[in-house]
Amino acid sequence: MKANAYRLTASTGIHKGDRDYQQDQVTVLSHPRVKGCLLAVLADGMGGRSGGRKASDQVMMTARQLFERYDPATDDPQVMLKQLLNEAHTVIKLIAISSEQEPHSTIAAFLLNPAGDCYWIHAGDSRIYHFRGNQLVKRTLDHSYVQLLVDRGEITPEQAQNHPKSNILVSCLGSDNAPSISLHHIPQMNAGDILMACSDGVWHYFNDIELGDVLSTLAPREASEFLIEKARARARGAGDNLSMVVVKFEPLPE
Secondary structure (H helix, E strand, C coil), rough: CCCCCCCEEEEEEEEEECCCCCEEEEEEEEECCCCCCEEEEEEEECHHHHEEEEEEEHHHHHHHHHHHHHCCCCCCCHHCCCCCCCCHHHHHHHHHHHHHHCCEEEEEEEEECCCEEEEEEECCCCEECCCCEEEEECCCCCCCCHHHHHHCCCHHHHHHCCCCCCCEEEEEEECCCCCCCCCEEEEECCCEEEEECCCCHHHHHHHHHHHHHHHHHHHHHHHHHHHHHHHHHHHHHCCCCCEEEEEEEEEEEC
16 A cells, blocks of 8 residues: 555644634635645734724635646645735734724645645744654744744743733734745645644644544544644633644555
8 A cells, every 4th residue: 555545634723712703714625626625724913903803804815716727737725825824914004994993813725636746834922733644743833932932942832821911922913014925835644644733722632642543543523623622721711713624644544
């Protein structure tokens, strides 16, 4: 059996946590014309009740429109993902002007092509993780104040997890400056691989080892439900909105 022979299973999970309203949005889109091509998108909106939701809604709308037009045979996936980020950023800024609110959003999106390669993009502190079995291969690095401190060697990643300024972003959609763009390419997804995107309401409560063990053991829906329930318990009544998407590359039976 080839290492890259797999079937995809996927699930999203979302919960408003201990907030009064939901500003996170998450979706998995199957390509309307091309089998085996999918786009997962997660957005964590910020900026007051309606402002944050308008921002995350705009990310979803832009993603659907661009993915509808995307042709994996001829289009550059990195160009499409950058366009998604930049167009959503521009429209969110226009919403801010017209509504006198301050809408902002993170974005974490990964695109799987039918050939089995994958591209991801993110801005802000919503994360994407790539596991092989229960082992972390790579994850995104947050565009946040505490990540800058980690990069400079002033604090450890463990200290960053519970730092009092861990919620301060240095880049996101809708901000005055153009958002930072972090792209990553995985040349070939293989059976046993797992991709997860999640908002900080989820990842804040787990280390990489815990996430790898849960994701490799449970099916996507059960993993989503378990992680959201466990994060809710660990938040002790002070939790943020939670959202996540899990895509598993399951080995085909012999």
